Amino acid sequence: MASTDPLYTIILAGGKGSRMRSLDRHKVCFEVAGVPAIVRAIDIYNLLGVVKNVVVVGEMAGQVVETVGRRFGNVVFAYQPEALGTGDAARCGLQALSEVDDNARILVIAGDKIIEGATLSRFLEHADRTGGDLNLLVSPAGMSSEGSGRVLFRPDGRPLGIVEASDIRVLACRNELRKALAVELDEMAARAKVEEAIARHVGPGGAWSTVLGFSKKAGPSNEALREAFRRDEWLARLQDLPYDLRLAPDAPPISAADAARSHFVNESIYLVRKGALRFGLDHMTTANAQGEEYLTDAVGAVMSRADSDRGTRYLSTFLATERPGEIMSFNNPEELLVIEDRFRGQRANALNDLSDRLGESRYRTADEWLSLFPEPPEPAPSADEALRSYYGDDPVLITDRRRHYRRTLLRFRDAFGGDRRVIVVRSPGRINILGRHIDWQGGHCNLMAVDQEAILVASPRTDDMVEIRNVRPDQFPDASLSLARLVSQLDWDDWMSCVNGQELQRRLRRSAGDWSLYFEAAMLRLQMEYRHQRLVGMDLAIDSNIPMAAGMSSSSALVVAAAEAAVALNGLDLAPRQFVNFCGEGEWFVGTRGGSADHAAMKFGSKGMVSHVKFHEFELLERVRFPTTHRMVVCNSFVLARKAAGAKAVFNARVASYLLGVALVRKKFPQFAPLIRFVRDIQPEMLGVPTSRIYEVLLELPESISAAEARRLFADEAETWPALAPYLTGHDAQEEYPVRGVVLYGISECARAREAVSCLRTGEMNAFGALMNHSHEGERRFLVADDLSAAPYHSDVSDAYLHGLIADLESGDESRTERARLANQPGAYRCSTREVDALVDIARRTPGVLGAQIAGAGLGGCAMVLAEEEAVPELTARLDQLFYRRQGLSSGIYVCTPAAGSRVVAIES
Numbered sequence: 001m002a003s004t005d006p007l008y009t010i011i012l013a014g015g016k017g018s019r020m021r022s023l024d025r026h027k028v029c030f031e032v033a034g035v036p037a038i039v040r041a042i043d044i045y046n047l048l049g050v051v052k053n054v055v056v057v058g059e060m061a062g063q064v065v066e067t068v069g070r071r072f073g074n075v076v077f078a079y080q081p082e083a084l085g086t087g088d089a090a091r092c093g094l095q096a097l098s099e100v101d102d103n104a105r106i107l108v109i110a111g112d113k114i115i116e117g118a119t120l121s122r123f124l125e126h127a128d129r130t131g132g133d134l135n136l137l138v139s140p141a142g143m144s145s146e147g148s149g150r151v152l153f154r155p156d157g158r159p160l161g162i163v164e165a166s167d168i169r170v171l172a173c174r175n176e177l178r179k180a181l182a183v184e185l186d187e188m189a190a191r192a193k194v195e196e197a198i199a200r201h202v203g204p205g206g207a208w209s210t211v212l213g214f215s216k217k218a219g220p221s222n223e224a225l226r227e228a229f230r231r232d233e234w235l236a237r238l239q240d241l242p243y244d245l246r247l248a249p250d251a252p253p254i255s256a257a258d259a260a261r262s263h264f265v266n267e268s269i270y271l272v273r274k275g276a277l278r279f280g281l282d283h284m285t286t287a288n289a290q291g292e293e294y295l296t297d298a299v300g301a302v303m304s305r306a307d308s309d310r311g312t313r314y315l316s317t318f319l320a321t322e323r324p325g326e327i328m329s330f331n332n333p334e335e336l337l338v339i340e341d342r343f344r345g346q347r348a349n350a351l352n353d354l355s356d357r358l359g360e361s362r363y364r365t366a367d368e369w370l371s372l373f374p375e376p377p378e379p380a381p382s383a384d385e386a387l388r389s390y391y392g393d394d395p396v397l398i399t400d401r402r403r404h405y406r407r408t409l410l411r412f413r414d415a416f417g418g419d420r421r422v423i424v425v426r427s428p429g430r431i432n433i434l435g436r437h438i439d440w441q442g443g444h445c446n447l448m449a450v451d452q453e454a455i456l457v458a459s460p461r462t463d464d465m466v467e468i469r470n471v472r473p474d475q476f477p478d479a480s481l482s483l484a485r486l487v488s489q490l491d492w493d494d495w496m497s498c499v500n501g502q503e504l505q506r507r508l509r510r511s512a513g514d515w516s517l518y519f520e521a522a523m524l525r526l527q528m529e530y531r532h533q534r535l536v537g538m539d540l541a542i543d544s545n546i547p548m549a550a551g552m553s554s555s556s557a558l559v560v561a562a563a564e565a566a567v568a569l570n571g572l573d574l575a576p577r578q579f580v581n582f583c584g585e586g587e588w589f590v591g592t593r594g595g596s597a598d599h600a601a602m603k604f605g606s607k608g609m610v611s612h613v614k615f616h617e618f619e620l621l622e623r624v625r626f627p628t629t630h631r632m633v634v635c636n637s638f639v640l641a642r643k644a645a646g647a648k649a650v651f652n653a654r655v656a657s658y659l660l661g662v663a664l665v666r667k668k669f670p671q672f673a674p675l676i677r678f679v680r681d682i683q684p685e686m687l688g689v690p691t692s693r694i695y696e697v698l699l700e701l702p703e704s705i706s707a708a709e710a711r712r713l714f715a716d717e718a719e720t721w722p723a724l725a726p727y728l729t730g731h732d733a734q735e736e737y738p739v740r741g742v743v744l745y746g747i748s749e750c751a752r753a754r755e756a757v758s759c760l761r762t763g764e765m766n767a768f769g770a771l772m773n774h775s776h777e778g779e780r781r782f783l784v785a786d787d788l789s790a791a792p793y794h795s796d797v798s799d800a801y802l803h804g805l806i807a808d809l810e811s812g813d814e815s816r817t818e819r820a821r822l823a824n825q826p827g828a829y830r831c832s833t834r835e836v837d838a839l840v841d842i843a844r845r846t847p848g849v850l851g852a853q854i855a856g857a858g859l860g861g862c863a864m865v866l867a868e869e870e871a872v873p874e875l876t877a878r879l880d881q882l883f884y885r886r887q888g889l890s891s892g893i894y895v896c897t898p899a900a901g902s903r904v905v906a907i908e909s
Contacts, residue, residue: 449605551856
């Protein structure tokens with residue numbers, strides 16, 4: 001189980017790395033495949049949920065601060081004034097986390113480490129599973145540098161301690177010299193043996209003083225020791241120094257040879273509880289070859305700390321890497337080149353894999369795509385064949401679609417170049433012909449993808465930037481986003497923490513209605529799911545002819561298009577059902593809490609068909625053909641409902657009413673509570689009760705409830721309050737929540753949605769139209785005449801009304817029983833507008849129209865009309881005359897064609 005304790009890092013970047021042989025660049029600022037090493041590392045840490053990164057700086061601190069600070073919003077810097085060792089650096093970093101709880105997890109790691117995200121994710125999972133206070137990431141001895149320290153173990157397999165390679169070499173050198181000088185009496189020969197042994201063990205120019213136990217910084221120079229060499233003095237000093245290693249009071253001595261034969265080397269990557277790290281740092285010494293405070297000594301103190309009553313105080317564990325290259329670091333330009341070559345190879349392989357995976361029919365240059373979409377009327381047989389499979393055989397529609405694709409490709413070429421290899425994605429608009437507002441409450445929906453759509457052209461980048469260009473830059477200005485920077489600025493524990501976090505709320509207030517938010521939503525939700533893999537950036541061009549804020553899900557189409565491109569270009573293994581769920585959850589990023597019906601319609605759309613789906617768990621139940629004798633006509637009111645701006649509070653108040661209704665039913669009827677998770681569960685079939693019992697349950701719900709009363713009822717209920725709190729607190733909280741009317745609407749809409757598919761299956765379109773009419777009565781706010789005069793309308797949800805329904809059901813009268821069926825009850829969701837009600841009423845008074853209702857979430861947008869095919873011309877004429885021209889509006893009528901679902905376009909050359 002994943003830990004709930006926050007995760008921090010302490011990144012050691014104090015020393016400048018003199019072996020890199022650069023006077024003006026810090027080691028961690030050297031680029032690896034075009035990205036500074038420390039930036040590449042922090043990208044990965046943030047993806048795995050790090051709350052704050054503490055970067056310890058010293059030498060060339062300004063350069064490190066500039067390199068890191070411009071990129072990330074969750075970094076603080078700790079200054080190490082003197083280079084006194086890695087332990088001292090870690091202590092400086094820990095001071096920046098003084099307010100953090102002792103149970104917090106801290107990843108302590110060097111700034112030049114480059115570790116695969118999957119490896120680090122596995123390390124975190126291992127630590128969570130074992131419950132270790134101190135966790136070491138190690139590598140098999142044959143897979144890592146010979147200069148790495150060795151990890152030593154207790155008989156039970158737990159880590160005992162770490163010995164630096166330099167200390168092992170010095171100890172081995174002392175033991176060899178002790179034996180050699182005991183038998184070699186000649187002064188000259190003895191000094192020669194000393195020089196040869198030190199060169200072999202410690203290295204040419206190695207400090208003689210360290211072999212004799214002097215501090216590296218305070219000991220005599222090599223030249224002074226060489227000139228003053230006396231065999232007997234050296235032998236006496238060597239005899240007084242330790243022969244072997246003792247890592248704990250209760251541990252047996254370990255020889256240098258045994259330490260060198262350890263099967264695992266230390267990668268200097270530690271995941272440690274703050275309390276354990278503080279203890280270790282308090283128990284370091286400088287009794288080592290370098291005379292510095294080693295972080296490994298602090299780690300050793302944690303591993304060896306013993307309590308008399310229960311053995312070691314802290315639980316220590318380790319995880320070994322499985323293959324070379326999972327962890328890389330560099331100390332000189334030559335080693336950096338090796339890493340560069342590895343990344344270049346990975347990039348080349350990724351591009352080759354992309355070409356192989358997508359194939360030439362999906363992945364070609366923008367210029368090659370343009371040759372497949374010439375300007376009409378020039379023939380385009382290959383493109384036309386593919387488009388007919390998406391939209392049907394209407395030649396006028398096919399020509400219109402060709403122009404749309406070509407326009408978007410030209411925009412990409414102008415912005416990014418025609419020689420870039422790209423994919424083309426189509427993401428259709430949608431209409432939910434029955435099953436509105438109930439997808440996220442587990443209901444059924446009847447979805448139709450339509451021929452109004454977004455077309456997106458995308459090419460992969462080598463960094464994390466997403467550059468977005470629109471065919472209409474005057475309306476939609478160029479946008480640019482950095483995934484890594486976004487991740488560093490947001491709460492990244494899990495998706496709910498992210499979308500509920502204060503930083504995102506501030507961001508939304510600053511950029512309400514910004515069209516690029518929908519691209520951020522798609523990319524970040526996928527990045528959250530695939531946090532072990534850094535998603536590639538993209539250059540994008542997009543165009544959409546879906547009416548905005550009109551109930552046809554123009555914003556959701558952007559989310560789906562961006563997600564389709566990201567999945568394809570990153571090779572993500574994502575089932576269609578998961579895709580739908582992630583897109584729905586992704587759109588929470590813009591501040592709404594809707595479901596996934598829009599995204600399901602777009603993904604599962606099929607030419608000529610209606611998709612009947614259910615939610616929680618999502619399932620495509622069946623596809624039913626929409627009759628060719630009828631048309632679904634969408635009529636735009638031109639009243640905008642921008643979910644990312646002003647209408648959000650009203651939408652979310654309806655969401656809260658659903659949640660409150662379910663919570664109240666569970667509270668008042670505990671016998672039903674185990675059966676009820678969502679509004680869809682308050683059905684006769686689910687509860688095993690007659691319909692009259694459902695109305696009795698509704699009588700126990702208040703017509704409305706105040707936020708204060710809701711807080712009083714539920715604030716102390718741990719199971720219920722977390723879901724309610726975002727809606728009942730903060731500046732968007734409403735004074736009253738219309739619980740009964742909203743819940744009755746949801747219950748009856750669930751019944752209508754299930755009946756609708758039967759009507760389609762049997763061709764009973766009059767019955768289908770009647771269901772549409774009942775559905776709209778639950779949204780209605782006005783009754784509107786042909787002259788556009790209007791009277792307010794309120795759907796009845798009073799006690800008297802519900803008692804009347806119960807009486808109807810018990811009457812035995814067939815007409816009264818029919819009237820009291822759940823599917824015939826409108827409820828009171830009330831998200832229509834005067835303009836939409838006008839379109840609905842004008843349409844219903846047209847001969848050949850069977851039903852009309854609002855389309856989409858409401859508060860503006862479109863009406864949706866079911867008409868016989870021959871009635872469409874008169875319907876269009878009446879709407880133009882009585883609504884559009886009378887208000888000085890251009891016609892907003894779309895006769896929709898059921899189209900194929902979202903996809904990466906494939907056209908054979």
